[in-house]
Amino acid sequence: MQNQHTWPEIRHRGGASGVTGSCHQLIANSEHSLLVDCGLFQGEDAAVDSLAQLEVGFDISTLKALVITHVHIDHVGRIPYLLAAGYKGPILCSEPSALLLPLVIEDALKIGFTRNARLIEQFQAQLQKQLVPLAYDKWHSVVEDVALSMRVKLKRAGHILGSSYVEVALNDTLQGNKQRVVFSGDLGAANSPLLPAPKPPSKADVLVLESTYGNRQHEGRDKRATLLKWAIEQALENKGTVIIPAFSIGRTQELLYELEGVIHRAGNDSLWQSLEIIVDSPLAARFTRVYRDLKPFWDDEAQKRIKAGRHPLNFDALYTVDSHETHEQTVRYLAESGRPAVVIAASGMCAGGRVVNYLKAMLGDPRHQVLFVGYQGAGTPGRDIQRYGPQGGWVMLDGERYDIRAGVSTISGYSAHADQRDLLRFIKRMRHWPRKIRLVHGDDAAKQALKTAIEAMAVKYRRSVTVDLPENSS
Structure with a gap:
């Protein structure tokens, strides 16, 4: 029964147990969910999750939208599998990403699917039908009904051109529950060329945070x-x-x-x-x-x-x-x-x-x-x-x-990734810190080091934060 379940729930379909294959499902209730990224596994992650490369093995019947944080292959490379599994909903991304994504997908198709020009053209046409470019810093409604409001907003992440982190505003009127869930995607370093550094949101109840360089500091x-x-x-x-x-x-x-x-x-x-x-x-x-x-x-x-x-x-x-x-x-x-x-x-x-x-x-x-x-x-x-x-x-x-x-x-x-100092700053500069942080997109040493650093920072500033190290869900 729905009233026995506490929503929302986050299931990691990739990117939690390693550094690649980013794919995170935010389940708002039994009928509505959102997918953030749908990336390819690489390196050791591919060896561990070789079967997951070949299909999207989780239930997509409740998916109302796919949100793409940026167009690197470990964040978008499984989109062909998602569409092959029958996903027909919107693919939300920033305006620059909407121009870049078809190039990445074409390359991914040639490497992993087919070099048949007609099939690639058909797939690209389908992708274009589903692509919905969003302006930065504007709310976009994904679900609006009497029981649930689910809106998303893209903010500049400073990682590559078009990269975003995702704010999700949930209002479950049946449970009387309002929450702000933030997915970092890949955050850029503070001194990256070409792109402005990411500015954190004012608040988050739950933060899904990358940790690629969670145990390192970059050179100036x-x-x-x-x-x-x-x-x-x-x-x-x-x-x-x-x-x-x-x-x-x-x-x-x-x-x-x-x-x-x-x-x-x-x-x-x-x-x-x-x-x-x-x-x-x-x-x-x-x-x-x-x-x-x-x-x-x-x-x-x-x-x-x-x-x-x-x-x-x-x-x-x-x-x-x-x-x-x-x-x-x-x-x-x-x-x-x-x-x-x-x-x-x-x-x-x-x-x-x-x-x-x-x-x-x-x-x-x-x-x-x-x-x-x-x-x-x-x-x-x-x-x-x-x-x-x-x-x-x-x-x-x-x-x-x-x-x-x-x-x-x-x-x-x-590195186009934030280092430990940048990641801590992203949390610290929020007006309202998250109650829960889930560390993803990093190897074990990076995640553990970042968890320790966040917990120490929380003690220093007298904040209550729970830091989890989740695993991939089947």
């Missing part, structure tokens, strides 16, 4: 720019290539923005003037064009660069590689020539994509440098290179062993 922006310059100069002096594995959306554009700044400050330095910045990813190139078209969503600093006549995502030293033939030629040329270059290529965790061909060709040569600027999930080749590369170890790529002789370095400050 000045320090990370210095480290980026140093890492590139090391490879240039060795007459080698800097390989930067980066996700096609978000990280690639942030790096281009930062590199434009470094080149601008270097002035007439011949080393930097001879450098080529190569984006070897058709998808990243398409995303970058959309980023350029969405300048109104850039932050104040980026707007000042534009007014000064600079082009942060379209500068002279920037080249893009489109065709596979040109890609293969570029790999061979850079591996053999010693031409100074920085190559940015997906995937960000080296689990596939064009970056793998660069690694195969260059990992065994000490002239080259692999530079990690983002989180490397457990069980991914990127994590193995990051961990074993400095010791002269090896990595498996496409079933073959490759010795690592190239330099390997990491700059954590370029």
Whole structure:
């Protein structure tokens, strides 16, 4: 009986027991629920949840809307499975995400479903029918009846262009229960390029909070720019290539923005003037064009660069590689020539994509440098290179062993994720703190460290907060 159940209830369909596969179901009552994200499992999470990759195995009959926080594949990659399972309702997202999502889904379909152009076109048409772009900071009604009001509002999350955190306002008139539930999605770091830092909501009763870097502090922006310059100069002096594995959306554009700044400050330095910045990813190139078209969503600093006549995502030293033939030629040329270059290529965790061909060709040569600027999930080749590369170890790529002789370095400050300090600040600056916090999207050590830090902060400020570490639901 409904009166024996206390609503709302949150069930995590992914992203609670690991860092990927984000998918959270807010069950308002027995007839109405909301899904926040529907992402793909990757790395060790995929090994654990391999069957969950193939289908949406939970009941979707009560779903009134799917809300997308941002378009990274670990937040949207299961949308094709959701639609295949029969979901016909609205897909709510920010206006920039509505432009970016079809590009991501097309790529996901080609990798995981089919390369049949007609089928992809049909699927994209269906997606467009269901997409509902929402303006930031405006309430949107999902359910309005005599028993329940459920509204959502998107707020800027500062993670990638279009990223949002989600406020859900619930008013259950039968139970006399009003609640505000907030899903953080992925929050951006306070000093990320291009995008304004997230501002927390005024209140939350329940907060579902990411914890990717819950046990770390990022370098400051000045320090990370210095480290980026140093890492590139090391490879240039060795007459080698800097390989930067980066996700096609978000990280690639942030790096281009930062590199434009470094080149601008270097002035007439011949080393930097001879450098080529190569984006070897058709998808990243398409995303970058959309980023350029969405300048109104850039932050104040980026707007000042534009007014000064600079082009942060379209500068002279920037080249893009489109065709596979040109890609293969570029790999061979850079591996053999010693031409100074920085190559940015997906995937960000080296689990596939064009970056793998660069690694195969260059990992065994000490002239080259692999530079990690983002989180490397457990069980991914990127994590193995990051961990074993400095010791002269090896990595498996496409079933073959490759010795690592190239330099390997990491700059954590370029993470698009908030660090522990940012996450604590997100809570602390709420006028009314949440009573319950559920930590998701992090490995065990990160979640436990963040839980301890939140509890200590609650004691310091004399607040009553319960912090849970939930598991994925079947």
